[in-house]
Structures are given as C-alpha cells and as structure tokens.
Amino acid sequence: MRHLSTKATCNSHGQDSSYFLGWEEYEKNSYDKVQNPKGIIQMGLAENQLSFDLLESWLEKNPEPAGFKRDGKSIFRELALFQDYHGLPAFKKALVEFMAEIRGNRVSFDPNHMVLTAGATSANETLMFCLAEPGEAFLLPTPYYPGFDRDLKWRTGVEIVPIHCTSSNDFQITETALEAAYYEAQQCNLRVKGVLVTNPSNPLGTTLSRSELNLLISFITTKGIHLISDEIYSGTVFSSPGFVSVMEVLKDRNCDKSEVWDRVHIVYSLSKDLGLPGFRVGAIYSNDDMVVAAATKMSSFGLVSSQTQYLLSALLSDKKFTKNYISENQKRLKNRQNMLVMGLKRAGISCLKSNAGLFCWVNMRHLLRSDTFEAEMELWKKIVYDVRLNISPGSSCHCTEPGWFRVCFANMTEETLDLAIKRLKDFVVEHTANGHSKSNNSSKKSKRKLLPKWVLRLRDRDHEPDER
C-alpha cells in the first residue's frame, strides 16, 4: 500500500462490510429456477431486462450493422480507425432525436452540444471535473444513487452536501430543504457550485414535478450556480404525471437566451432505457459551449467504442423501431411495477407512489423493531439471509428516514418476481406474528438519526457492477 496515491489507499478505511453482505451472499447463493430454487433473488440491480426481444428481432432484420457493412460495402476499416472525440455524427444525431422523442418532441437537442462518454458514470465525473475544484460542493437531494459517492467525489475531490427530503411530502424537494443544504455547506466552508438531481429519481422512481423544477431553476438563478439533471431513466416513465425535462421548463420560462441557460446540463445514457449497460453509452448535454468543449476533450479518457456507436446509430435511426420500443417498453414496465406494488400490498407493505424507473421505493418502517438505522440493518440482514432477497437498504442511498428499501422489478422474469413477492409475504406474516415489528400506528415523524459513519463515507465495493 505504500507509495500509492491517497485516492488508492483511502478505500481501505470507512468501508462497512455489512453492506456488501447482500452482494456477497447473492454471489455465493444465486437463485436459479432449476439449479438453485432456494437461492437469493437479486432485487438490488436496476437493470431493464424486459425488452430484449424487441432489440433482438431488430437485429435479425438488420444484418448490415452487424457485419460492419453500409450499403453492401465494408466500413470496418473506417470504424476501426474512428477515434474522433466528437463522436460518429450519425450516432449523435440519432441519439439526440431519440432523447427528443422520449420527451414527446416538446424539446429538441443539438448534436453539437452533446458529448459522448463511457456511460453515465463517466459523464457525471467529467461534469464534476469541468464545473468544480477539489473541495467545492454539489447539493444532492436524498435519497440518492449510492454510486454518486464514487462518481462525483472520488477522483475529483468534490464534496456532496445532502438536500434532505422526507416522506412527509413524498420526498419532494422543498425550498426550505434547498436553503438549509446551501447553508449547511457554507457552515462547513464548502463553496457550492451546483445542484445535481436525478429525474426520474433513483431510488424513488418518481418524476420531478414542474413546481420542483421551477423551484430548482429559481434557486440556481439566485445563487448563480449550475444544475445537472441526470435523466438516465427518462425513457422509463410509464404513467402519469409524464416526464418533464428541465429543458422544457427552461423553454417555458423563456430562458433560452438568459445566463441560467448555460448553467443547466443534462446527463443521459442507454443503460436503463434500452437495457444496454454493457455497451457503455453515456452523454453530457450542455448549452454552454465552453463546457461542451472541455468535456469533449475529457471524453478522450472514456470514448464510446466505434463498433457500438455504429450499431446503435443504425438502431436509433430506425424511427419505426424507436417509436414502438419506447411505448412497448413503458407498457411492460408499468405492468411489472404494478405486479410488485399489488403483491407488496397483499403483504401489507406499501410503496411510494411511483411512475418511473426500474424499482419501487418500499416502506417497511412498520416492520422495524425501532425507528433506527440499526433496526433497518437488522431487518435488511433478515431479508437477505432468511427471505433470500437482495434488496437495497435506504441508508445506502443516504435516506434520512430508516425503514425504506429500494426493490427492483425489471431484472427478472415474472415468475421469479412472483416467487419473490410470495417469500416476502410469508416473511411479513411470520414477522408480525412474532411481534418483531413496532405497531402499525407509529406514523409520527422520526427524528433525524445520525447516519452510521460508513454510510457517509461509503466507498467502493470490491466487486460491485455498475448498478443503479
């Protein structure tokens, strides 16, 4: 360990092993319908496995991109050599049009303002490098995607200051919470450079309302800071209210020529909407030329494989395909989410009302022995070991209220989901019968408990795939 950088050695501290139990246990004992029917079902991985058949059938009908061909001619050489960080023009065009389509064509995007990156992981880190110095901070509403601690902070030295959201108003962002976070940052002598939101939210599965978006825009305008909207789940919105992108709100407020226009940036990826996390396709979209210029240069550290750009440019340029895919995918997600929500309801478990994402934000507060994070951990271990479901505890998402869990529904078959629900139902029945939980009446707001240290200093897991 000697002679290494601080970044390389800081991982050895502050890493609570209990969080990784879930993953390790899953790896050791993975559910398989035939080989291991009693194994652990993976519900901690936000993957979209519902619509591969649509992609596969497109591939079968379109053999050219597969064989590196265009109009019968081989373009292998061209692709093999193509490393221009401006990206394949046909791909960027197709991607911005796809993004516009997802937003009902209420906004349009200019391919020259888009920068391709190796996944949203790289996009978020790159934006930090462009917008903040080491030691400066971004405000993030909690609960948030655990990977942000690595993506936004690790190599950049940027700090995250939480904007506390609670169930009292369904975790919506309030002006009070924003101001409180800004103040907290100042108290810690941290210069705030911007706000980063995920819309639709991970882990909540909800879309930001127009009023929240307006609030955010007003806030960043007053403070003169940036707003990053990570819209990686924008294509997974399956019911009302629909998806409203921050760009739409800016447009509605006639902000196109104003200063704040240049300080709003979008992050996107095809990992969730198209279910292609392996392909490492991410993007930064910014109205600010300087950000685009700087981010483009930085993208050299993580360009998208030209082989992949080419395949996807063909796929996404097929408008008939994209139109059908978007609507079919949303339908399937809606059905699947409904399955989980109803199943949990039958087990006496409620979820935050959600309209997007690949997961539900599940309320198991009534199953906690006490209103503490220790009790949450205790419950979680039971769910992993006894119920044999790997789900994500709210504390790992920096939630201020114990008892919430993120449960994914789109990364398994219907049959497996059914089984998972059944196991959970059996567990709840047994659990309640044994008097393990508090009474269902305890609905009073819990006091903010100190988060366990390891949550605050959450670092990288040894073998964690890039799940969200």
Added chain:
Amino acid sequence: MALNKNQQLLSKIATNDRHGENSPYFDGWKAYDKNPYHPIDNREGVIQMGLAENQLCFDLIQKWIRGNPKASICTAEGVHEFKNIAIFQDYHGFKEFRQAVANFMGKARGGRVTFDPDRIVMSGGATGANETVMFCLANPGDAFLVPSPCYPAFDRDCGWRTGVQLIPVNCDSSNNFLITKAALEAAYERAQQDNINVKGLILANPSNPLGTVLDRDTLRSLVSFINEKKIHLVSDEIYAASVFSTPSFVSVSEIIEEMECDRDLIHIVYSLSKDMGLPGFRIGIVYSYNDAVVNCGRKMSSFGLVSSQTQHLLASMLSDDEFVDNFLKENSERLAKRHSLFTKGLEKVGITCLKSNAGLFVWMDLRRLLKEQTLESEMTLWRVIINEVKLNVSPGSSFHCSEPGWFRVCFANMDDVTVEVALERIRVFVEKQQVKNVTVEVALERIRVFVEKQQVKSKRKFQSNLKLSFTSRKYDESVMSPHMMSPRSPLVQART
C-alpha cells in the same frame, strides 16, 4: 466579460491549457483537415503523416470477422448471446476477454513471459490507462520523470486531471537518444532540490517517436534505478507487437523475471490501438504487478470500461491462436517492408533517419535543412513542409525534443502508392533546396572572383566595392554572407 464569468463558473481544469490542444502542433492537422490528400479527388492535398495508425493488416481482421459470425452479437449465429452481453457491465470484464488479451500480450513477447488474466484491468484506451495509473500512484503535485522526446499527449494523459507533473529527461542524438542512468540521476536530483516529490518514471517502449526498443542493459539499469529510489516504473508498451526487425523487443515483464526487483513498483500500460490498428474500439489495459493498484485501477475502470460488444468480439478473435500467430507474423513483415520502402526512399535523397526497428513512424533527421539550430528554424521548416511540400509531419519540438531538426514521419497509415507520392514530394523538395544551393554556390563563386579582381584593381576601394557587390540585386536575396555559412554544411541553408 462572459468569458471571465464562464471561467469562474468552470473549473481550472476545464479552462487551463493542459489538454495541450492549443499548441502550434495542431496547425499541421488543421492544414490537413482543410485540404486532405486523395489519390483521385485531391492529388494536391496534404498527405497525413502525423498520425501513428496501423492500416496495414485490416484485411486479416476482416477475413477473420467474416469467417467467425458468432463473434458478433448481431449476426444470426451470435444474436442469442446479445442479451447476456448487453447487460454485462462488471468492471472485472469478461474472463474470456482478459484471457485472450493476456494470451495476445504473451505471444507479442515471443512467449517469453505469460500474463495473468486477473491482473488485466480495462480502461478507455491507453489514454485512460495512463491517467488511471497516475491516479493510483500519485497525488496532485507529485511528479513523474519521462525520457524525452516523448509522446506529446503524455502531459494530458498523465497530468491534466490528475495534477501530476511530468519532468522531462532529455535525450539527444549524441548517443542515439539513449536514456542514461546519469541523466535520470541528474533529473531526480534536480527535482529533489526543487522540493518536487518524484513518484516514478514513465516511458514508452518501443519508443514513440523514436521507433526504437530499449536494450536489455538499459532496461536493467532503469529497473535498478527505480528500485533503488523506491519509485514506480510505468512502461507503456503500446507498440509491443509493432517490432519488425532486430533487436527484438524486451519487455519490462521479462526483466523482472531475471533480476531482483520490488514488483509492487512495476506497471505496464497496453492497448490494441496500434498493434492491431483498432483505435476506434477503445481497448486499453492496465497491467500491474501491484495488487493494490490492480484493485484500485479496477474500480476506476468504471470510468472507462471497454464496451461488452467489443470485449466479446476481441475475446473470440484473440483466443484463436492460429489467427494471432499469423497476424503477429504478417504485421511484423508488412511493417518491415513499409519501413524499408520509406527509409530507402529517403536515403536516395540524402535524408537519414534514426536507425529504428519498431513503431509506425521514423524519426527523420532534417537538421541540415535548418537555417539555424533553433526551435524557430524548426518551426519555419515545418511550415514549409506543410504548406509547400504538403506533408503533415510532426516537428520534434512537439515531442519535447531538446534538439531542433528532428521530425516524426508516419508510414503505416496509407497505401503503397501514397508512400510513393510522399517520397516523390520529398525528393522534389530536397532537390529544389539543392538547386538553390547550387545557385548560391555559383553566386558565391562570382562574388569571390569579382572581389579578387577588385583587390587587384584597388586595395583602398575594396571595402566599399565589396559593400556594393553585396547590395547588388544581381544575386538571389537568399544569398547570405560567407560569414554566416553554417560550419556544419558545405551547402548554404535552405530558404526557410
């Protein structure tokens, strides 16, 4: 005003120049982009010789792809794998991919060493690999020594976002640009005196831009140097399989098998961009003998994983031993042939290059065409080469070469015909210089004769007449005073 405001709103990294793209080096690229050569559509265009690409073996790869449809997830034969591959984002990478890359790396070193697939860490090209290694080994403000001339983008890759500084260790033609322990020691001492914390040494072997391989003795002395100082050695071996004649390539991985060394200090960077000619596919590799660096690097690889589609293709291709053996052999032979064609063509017009046996370029010696042995003269000559000779070559200064007059010229990114066109242009250019020189010689001879005549006529009027003769418009303006003739060359300098 808006710019200043932007600069406040953006980070220092985003607004500084360490990305290196504002250097005059890119003028050549701009000239090429504005007027690219094409054998049919634009025969007067600029020929790109500044891009180190290997375009010689695509036919071999294409043939393999056609014959192996399963390796593509989009063919009828391969599509059943589509879902599993599209989902796979584990930063360990496919086991088959790592095994195949380890296999390829071992074969590129003649099977003299083997590589452990579990030490193979992915990155966004060698660009990403070098940055990742720096993030793992050094803190902002720390320094790495780098023998120069070196790859221009090392500064961006190693230092832009990491805050690491690079300290050049100058090598020159006095000893064929060899790295000496003395030079390293001197650079190290100077850094110590300046209170700079040197964390290691980074170099490319085979060398870019020299095209040479490090000999065993030099490698051993480098390893003992870093061992003694307890600093890291990062060996960028991106051209390992682009060695086409003797002496053969010796990798640091071989050296550490034969001498005492703290392996925690040894790291290799690799990529398939040069050896296989696949820069578009972004296949970078960090291979470290230090477990902590492997672990940390692997986590960092999340920022630049290789597309699973690409991993799948290459896993299949590189585990085909027959293909790999044939590819390595063919690639080597074709590079040798092209290198020979080019260097012989240059020799015919009296241009020499550093003797080289690797890489996709030659290190061309144009010192004698410089007006003065200065950077300015090199830049002037370079602009002539771009604008008049219409070749984009790379001036030595962009590689931080301390000796003016050297140019890197790439030869593997074009077909044979274009090579001939380039050689012809060079021939014409050199001959023009010689004609100019002959004219100058004739002119000088006339001056001498005239002066002698004057001396005979009148000694007193000598000076003024001489003055007259020098201002006479009879002579080409490029004629310089005999006093200014370079002591090195009998030829008067070219008009640059």
